[in-house]
Amino acid sequence: xxxxxxxxxxxxxxxxxxxxxxxxxxxxxxxxxxxxxxxxxxxxxxxxxxxxxxxxxxxxxxxxxxxxxxxxxxxxxxxxxxxxxxxxxxxxxxxxxxxxxxxxxxxxxxxxxxxxxxxxxxxxxxxxxxxxxxxxxxxxxxxxxxxxxxxxxxxxxxxxxxxxxxxxxxxxxxxxxxxxxxxxxxxxxxxxxxxxxxxxxxxxxxxxxxxxxxxxxxxxxxxxxxxxxxxxxxxxxxxxxxxxxxxxxxxxxxxxxxxxxxxxxxxxxxxxxxxxxxxxxxxxxxxxxxxxxxxxxxxxxxxxxxxxxxxxxxxxxxx
Amino acid sequence: xxxxxxxxxxxxxxxxxxxxxxxxxxxxxxxxxxxxxxxxxxxxxxxxxxxxxxxxxxxxxxxxxxxxxxxxxxxxxxxxxxxxxxxxxxxxxxxxxxxxxxxxxxxxxxxxxxxxxxxxxxxxxxxxxxxxxxxxxxxxxxxxxxxxxxxxxxxxxxxxxxxxxxxxxxx
Numbered sequence: 001x002x003x004x005x006x007x008x009x010x011x012x013x014x015x016x017x018x019x020x021x022x023x024x025x026x027x028x029x030x031x032x033x034x035x036x037x038x039x040x041x042x043x044x045x046x047x048x049x050x051x052x053x054x055x056x057x058x059x060x061x062x063x064x065x066x067x068x069x070x071x072x073x074x075x076x077x078x079x080x081x082x083x084x085x086x087x088x089x090x091x092x093x094x095x096x097x098x099x100x101x102x103x104x105x106x107x108x109x110x111x112x113x114x115x116x117x118x119x120x121x122x123x124x125x126x127x128x129x130x131x132x133x134x135x136x137x138x139x140x141x142x143x144x145x146x147x148x149x150x151x152x153x154x155x156x157x158x159x160x161x162x163x164x165x166x167x168x169x170x171x172x173x174x175x176x177x178x179x180x181x182x183x184x185x186x187x188x189x190x191x192x193x194x195x196x197x198x199x200x201x202x203x204x205x206x207x208x209x210x211x212x213x214x215x216x217x218x219x220x221x222x223x224x225x226x227x228x229x230x231x232x233x234x235x236x237x238x239x240x241x242x243x244x245x246x247x248x249x250x251x252x253x254x255x256x257x258x259x260x261x262x263x264x265x266x267x268x269x270x271x272x273x274x275x276x277x278x279x280x281x282x283x284x285x286x287x288x289x290x291x292x293x294x295x296x297x298x299x300x301x302x303x304x305x306x307x308x309x310x311x312x313x314x315x316x317x318x319x
Numbered sequence: 320x321x322x323x324x325x326x327x328x329x330x331x332x333x334x335x336x337x338x339x340x341x342x343x344x345x346x347x348x349x350x351x352x353x354x355x356x357x358x359x360x361x362x363x364x365x366x367x368x369x370x371x372x373x374x375x376x377x378x379x380x381x382x383x384x385x386x387x388x389x390x391x392x393x394x395x396x397x398x399x400x401x402x403x404x405x406x407x408x409x410x411x412x413x414x415x416x417x418x419x420x421x422x423x424x425x426x427x428x429x430x431x432x433x434x435x436x437x438x439x440x441x442x443x444x445x446x447x448x449x450x451x452x453x454x455x456x457x458x459x460x461x462x463x464x465x466x467x468x469x470x471x472x473x474x475x476x477x478x479x480x481x482x483x484x485x486x487x488x489x490x
Contacts, residue, residue: 057399099423099482100399100454122367148367156378163379164485167396173365175377188374 003218042304101168109311113248123192128181131158133165140171149174190240200249204310225255254286257312273297336391341405359387402455409437423483428476457481
């Protein structure tokens with residue numbers, strides 16, 4: 001889908017200069033990000049760090065006690081296994097608990113996507129574009145290391161890195177295939193759950209990487225959107241009837257989110273969008289494009305509203 | 320990567336090792352396969368993954384619990400699993416908090432930092448190094464036998480692998 005570029009306004013010009021963004025990006029944010037100035041302020045601050053307890057090895061209660069004894073101050077989130085880190089006497093990646101795989105450093109938004117997947121023991125799950133394995137290891141713990149996860153990662157180096165994370169977390173129900181998400185049909189099987197955390201323009205992680213304020217172009221959004229449309233179609237083709245497909249990105253761009261979900265719904269019958277507890281509703285329209293009222297069930301997570309990285313999540317059930 | 324079932328000879332070797340580590344009962348009904356790359360590795364799989372494996376040629380599958388050369392040597396994920404489920408015997412030694420941090424950086428174990436070890440251990444024995452909470456933090460080899468393993472001011476266990484190794488390798 002072609003990137004929609006709203007006309008520049010005095011407000012978009014001023015905000016772009018003040019916060020150091022390309023103007024085209026701010027003029028778009030003004031169309032779909034609520035309370036834009038608060039958002040831009042938040043993106044200039046250090047993002048909150050989160051850890052996800054690896055329940056294959058420990059409990060949230062035990063980990064809290066151990067890390068508190070080392071001086072960490074942890075808070076609860078909407079998900080019982082995800083803790084926010086408000087004070088840390090050392091890097092969260094430098095504790096023995098981390099090395100022993102008792103937790104994974106992972107943003108709460110990623111964990112909400114896995115929560116929406118609702119993976120259960122003994123199911124068969126496909127995780128597309130899986131490296132470095134944060135979501136995969138969380139799915140494995142939700143499945144209590146039973147059933148089977150097929151994780152696809154086309155990049156050999158990233159797949160190797162993922163294998164270390166799987167090993168550290170004690171995951172034994174997962175295999176990693178060096179493959180592209182477009183080729184899922186050749187696996188010759190259907191899955192109870194499919195997670196597609198799609199490659200995206202990463203607008204939602206500007207707080208972690210400020211170069212993204214100026215480093216990407218409208219054509220990047222279009223490129224990602226086209227890629228995502230083909231990936232979601234491939235992913236949807238291997239969902240078992242009654243099964244769930246979760247589509248997520250760390251972008252706010254409607255062309256990469258609601259438009260991609262809409263393209264799937266138009267091309268493949270039988271999918272419906274199910275509600276998700278966290279976040280705010282997805283867009284039902286953007287400029288002159290109508291996404292339909294069902295798109296309200298998709299979710300957007302905004303850094304300034306939800307203290308997470310920016311994220312979009314859609315939960316689609318077949319039949 | 321090619322995955323296959325264990326040969327009878329390999330099964331015997333692995334079961335003997337499991338018996339040594341006190342983990343035989345826990346692993347006796349689990350799904351194990353051999354991955355054949357540069358090294359033969361023993362992988363633990365969930366039953367569902369084991370049944371799917373012949374369909375694919377995965378790059379990685381399951382949890383690598385050890386290497387198979389002349390005998391079976393546990394990997395760190397294997398040592399972690401053993402420490403959780405084994406009936407611990409003389410091949411598990413515990414170290415104090417200070418030594419835990421050093422082991423996690425690949426350092427060897429000084430005799431005076433060992434808090435629990437059997438005096439029936441021989442020299443050159445493979446051991447799993449545990450922290451105070453009985454979690455596997457490393458794999459080592461004894462340099463001394465019997466009570467000499469506690470001697471002060473000397474390295475008495477060589478650390479062969481530790482839980483921090485993968486992070487250092489990644490770096």
